[in-house]
Every structure is written in structure tokens, then in C-alpha cells.
Amino acid sequence: MKSHVVALCLMAALALPGCKIVKTVAEGEGAAAVAGEAGDDARIAALLDKTYDAELLPLLAKALPVADLRAALAGGLEAAGAAHGNKGSGEGAAWNFAVKGEGKVVEANLTSRARKAMVDTDGDGAADVMLQLGPVIKGSSLRDVAPFYRFGDFRDQIEFAKLARALNDRASTALVVPEGELVGKSVSFAGTVDLKAVGDAWLVTVVTFAVAP
Amino acid sequence: MNLNRRLFVGSLTAAVSGILPTLSFAQAKGIIAIITPSHDNPFFKAEADGAAAKAAELGYEVMVLVHDDDANKQNELFDSAIAAGVKAIILDNAGADASVAAVQKAKDAGIPSFLIDREITATGVAVSQIVSNNYQGAQLGAEEFVKLMGETGEYAELVGKESDTNAGIRSKGYADVISQYPDLKSVARQTANWSQTEAYTVMESMLQANPGIKGVISGNDTMAMGAWAALEAAGRTDVIVVGFDGSNDVRDSILKGGIKATVLQPAYAQAQMAVEQADKFLAEGATGVDEKQLMDCVLVNADNAAKLETFALTA
Numbered sequence: 073m074k075s076h077v078v079a080l081c082l083m084a085a086l087a088l089p090g091c092k093i094v095k096t097v098a099e100g101e102g103a104a105a106v107a108g109e110a111g112d113d114a115r116i117a118a119l120l121d122k123t124y125d126a127e128l129l130p131l132l133a134k135a136l137p138v139a140d141l142r143a144a145l146a147g148g149l150e151a152a153g154a155a156h157g158n159k160g161s162g163e164g165a166a167w168n169f170a171v172k173g174e175g176k177v178v179e180a181n182l183t184s185r186a187r188k189a190m191v192d193t194d195g196d197g198a199a200d201v202m203l204q205l206g207p208v209i210k211g212s213s214l215r216d217v218a219p220f221y222r223f224g225d226f227r228d229q230i231e232f233a234k235l236a237r238a239l240n241d242r243a244s245t246a247l248v249v250p251e252g253e254l255v256g257k258s259v260s261f262a263g264t265v266d267l268k269a270v271g272d273a274w275l276v277t278v279v280t281f282a283v284a285p
Numbered sequence: 286m287n288l289n290r291r292l293f294v295g296s297l298t299a300a301v302s303g304i305l306p307t308l309s310f311a312q313a314k315g316i317i318a319i320i321t322p323s324h325d326n327p328f329f330k331a332e333a334d335g336a337a338a339k340a341a342e343l344g345y346e347v348m349v350l351v352h353d354d355d356a357n358k359q360n361e362l363f364d365s366a367i368a369a370g371v372k373a374i375i376l377d378n379a380g381a382d383a384s385v386a387a388v389q390k391a392k393d394a395g396i397p398s399f400l401i402d403r404e405i406t407a408t409g410v411a412v413s414q415i416v417s418n419n420y421q422g423a424q425l426g427a428e429e430f431v432k433l434m435g436e437t438g439e440y441a442e443l444v445g446k447e448s449d450t451n452a453g454i455r456s457k458g459y460a461d462v463i464s465q466y467p468d469l470k471s472v473a474r475q476t477a478n479w480s481q482t483e484a485y486t487v488m489e490s491m492l493q494a495n496p497g498i499k500g501v502i503s504g505n506d507t508m509a510m511g512a513w514a515a516l517e518a519a520g521r522t523d524v525i526v527v528g529f530d531g532s533n534d535v536r537d538s539i540l541k542g543g544i545k546a547t548v549l550q551p552a553y554a555q556a557q558m559a560v561e562q563a564d565k566f567l568a569e570g571a572t573g574v575d576e577k578q579l580m581d582c583v584l585v586n587a588d589n590a591a592k593l594e595t596f597a598l599t600a
Binding site for chain 2: 160161162163164165166184185207208210212223224228229230232233237
């Protein structure tokens with residue numbers, strides 16, 4: 073029993089100072105990051121500084137319009153993926169695509185920490201994409217859409233996962249969702265979608281979002 | 286005291302099931318050793334079965350061994366496998382740090398190792414390390430848990446065995462998601478060492494200390510089963526339980542409306558993949574793929590539980 077308590081305290085002690093260590097490291101600009109997990113946050117932050125604006129945003133700027141991506145998918149996920157997407161690392165990983173579109177919000181949940189808007193992009197009155205509006209963003213699509221973020225370049229799945237989270241946080245922080253009702257409004261968006269099968273529901277990780285005045 | 290008894294039982298099981306050279310009469314290609322934790326947990330049995338089936342299919346004999354999460358015992362099993370002149374070792378290891386030396390020893394003896402399920406802390410020692418993306422899986426489980434909890438309430442976490450890297454990875458994956466919901470309050474977090482009986486006891490005391498618990502997120506399915514049994518005994522079937530692994534036991538519980546969700550690790554397919562890579566490596570000297578390979582996990586809940594069988598989802 074005592075050893076459990078000690079172990080828990082130890083874990084807590086180890087978990088908490090994580091942020092502090094990062095700050096210390098981050099102060100030494102350009103200094104070699106601390107090896108191992110303690111240095112993860114600093115390494116990831118440096119990687120984001122280097123790649124988010126310079127590589128990821130330009131990649132997302134080439135997003136396909138929703139209708140074009142749907143047309144490409146009609147020829148099969150593998151073919152569409154090879155032409156327009158990137159596959160996440162590992163067996164069974166999803167294909168990820170940069171996508172953009174506009175449409176009318178049919179339904180929205182803005183009370184959840186993971187806010188969402190269901191949008192009709194093809195004008196048939198039914199929602200066909202679900203937009204993630206943060207602050208909590210699910211998945212690793214922003215990471216997996218980019219061929220320059222490769223699992224093999226990371227220490228382990230934890231460090232790789234931290235990259236996905238950091239990208240989600242960066243995107244989420246930049247999102248501006250106006251106060252008030254969204255349903256009925258026209259919106260435009262750009263972001264990424266991950267698909268394991270052609271018929272999967274589209275959950276878009278939104279990087280830019282605007283509501284028509 | 287408890288621990289000693291478990292170790293003793295563990296070594297007894299080992300003595301009985303120590304070496305089971307399940308012979309398949311396709312000679313020529315030699316023996317593949319399959320070393321995993323105890324088959325008491327159906328997850329590890331599925332791994333061993335998947336590897337053995339694929340090995341037999343490819344024309345190998347198999348030697349199925351269990352290390353019971355004891356690194357010393359694993360070391361001895363490696364000695365036995367090396368002495369038996371096996372061609373390759375399929376390993377679900379007994380400790381991320383402690384296993385490096387054993388795998389190195391086999392490598393020095395010219396025997397390649399192919400790791401499944403758990404990583405080791407060194408690269409370039411094993412030929413392949415094929416692991417489930419436990420972090421991704423844990424995030425899936427946690428997202429479902431958060432949804433079931435309605436983003437609010439008191440919850441407890443059952444953590445796995447500390448020497449197993451996956452215990453920590455899953456716990457971190459859970460925390461990564463749950464910590465983003467300030468209205469979810471962690472009131473208890475304790476290890477039950479992957480054990481169903483231990484989880485029962487831990488859950489009982491957690492419940493006594495925190496009667497307001499609304500949900501329990503567990504690092505694996507056996508602990509989820511133990512927790513659920515304790516909750517049932519206490520008349521608290523209102524508590525939301527989410528597990529990890531995708532066992533048939535939890536599938537059945539989900540279908541009966543008990544445990545709410547789990548995360549499937551494709552254990553059977555993963556073990557088969559490792560044997561295929563071993564076969565390719567033995568024939569061609571390379572697997573053609575990276576050493577470290579991830580496999581995505583899949584959320585299992587009432588919507589798809591009926592399709593789950595022996596750690597695989599049918600179409």
C-alpha cells in the first residue's frame with residue numbers, strides 16, 4: 073500500500089515539472105534539446121516553429137474543394153489518396169486530405185469543449201461534413217496530412233503523438249468562432265479530413281474558418 | 286505476500302507450460318520461438334495463436350513460451366531458444382529496458398527477434414518492433430469516455446503494470462484527452478497490474494472512498510472486467526466503464542449493456558505480420574520495412590461490438 077502511494081507521488085512529481093523543464097530549455101534558444109521525454113515539448117515547439125508556417129500552411133493552401141475530393145474518391149480511396157493525400161504512419165492508418173469548402177450550417181454544438189458544426193456543402197439541405205471548431209480537437213489529421221512528419225523520425229509514439237496535439241492546439245488557438253447562433257449561417261472553411269474508407273463520415277480539422285456576414 | 290503468491294503461481298504455470306513445441310510437420314524451415322506473457326490474459330493467447338498459425342502456414346515448427354512478465358525468466362527462455370537453434374524469435378517482451386540485453390544476446394547468436402505489442406528502449410537490436418498505436422488507441426477510448434461522461438463528473442483510472450511501457454503510454458493518452466475537459470475530475474488513480482482480481486479489490490476501495498464516482502477508465506480489459514464485477518456487486522451498474530484491448534469478455538459485456546466501450550488492438554493480425562516479416566528476413570536478409578511500425582487501434586462500442594471476435598473485427 074505504501075509503495076503504491078509512493079509510486080503515485082513519484083508519478084505526480086514527475087508529471088508536473090514537465091512544463092518547467094521545457095521553459096528552462098526554451099530559454100536557451102538553439103541549445104540542444106534535452107534528450108528523452110523531458111525534452112519533447114521543446115523539440116516539438118521548435119519543429120512547429122520551423123514547419124508550421126513554412127511547410128504545413130502552404131501544403132494546406134493547396135486544399136481540394138469538397139466536390140473535387142468527392143469526385144476523386146469516387147475512383148477509390150487508394151487512388152484518391154495517392155493523387156491528393158498522405159497516409160498516416162502505420163498499418164491501418166487513414167488517408168489524409170487537405171480540403172476546403174463552403175456551405176450552410178445545419179446543426180451546431182457550441183456548448184461542448186469539442187465544438188462542432190454540421191455543414192451542408194452541396195445544397196441538398198443535409199449536412200455532409202462535420203467541422204471541428206475546438207478548443208478540443210480530435211485526431212492527428214494535421215500531422216498525418218504532411219509527408220514531412222514521419223513516425224520514424226521520432227523517438228516513439230508518445231513524442232509523435234505530442235506533435236499531433238501541438239499541431240491541433242496551434243490550429244485551434246488561431247480559430248475564431250463568432251459568438252451567437254451558427255445554424256443557418258453560411259460559412260467557409262479549410263482544413264484536413266482523414267478517411268479510412270470512402271464511406272466514412274467527414275470530420276474536418278479546421279484551420280481557417282469564416283462566417284459570411 | 287500477495288505478490289509472492291502470484292509469482293509462485295506464475296512459475297508453476299511456467300513449469301507446466303514451459304516449453305510446448307507444438308510440432309507442425311512442415312520441416313526444413315526450422316523452428317520459430319514465440320515468447321509472450323502468460324496466456325491467462327486472452328490477448329497474449331491470441332498473439333501466440335496468431336503467430337503459431339502463420340508460422341505453421343509458412344512451414345515452420347513453433348516453440349511457444351511464456352515469461353509471465355518476469356525478465357529473468359525471459360532471459361532463461363532466450364537461452365533455451367538459442368540452445369534449441371531456433372531461426373527467429375517472436376517476442377512480446379517482459380520489460381522495455383530489461384529485454385534489450387536478451388534480444389541482443391539472440392542477435393549475437395545470429396537469431397533475429399521480431400517484437401510485437403510492446404516496444405523496447407533500444408533500436409537496431411530487434412529486426413522489427415510492431416506495436417499497436419497505444420497512444421492513438423487511448424485517445425480514442427478517452428474521447429468515447431468523455432462523451433459518455435457528458436464531459437463532466439468524477440472519474441477513476443486503473444493503470445496497468447508499471448514495467449510495461451504500454452501502461453504509461455495509455456495513461457498518458459487518456460490524460461491528454463481528458464485533461465482538456467476541466468469539468469472531469471480525477472478522484473482516484475491506481476495500478477491494478479493488468480489483473481482482474483486486483484482490479485476488483487482496487488475498485489471496491491476506490492468506490493468506498495469516492496462514492497460519487499461516475500466513470501472508470503481502465504488501462505486494459507481484464508482490469509475493466511474486474512472493476513465491472515466490483516461495481517455490479519456494489520449495485521453501481523450506473524458507472525461508466527471503458528477498457529482497452531478488445532477482448533471477447535468485454536465484447537460480451539458491451540453487448541449486455543455492461544461495460545460501455547473498449548479499444549481493439551489487432552493482436553492476432555499483428556502477430557501474423559511479425560511472422561511474415563521473420564519469414565521474409567530469413568529468406569532475403571531484410572524485411573523491406575522500417576524497424577518500428579505502428580498499427581492503428583479501433584474503438585469498439587455497442588455499434589460494432591458484435592463484429593469483434595478474438596481480437597479482430599470482421600467486415
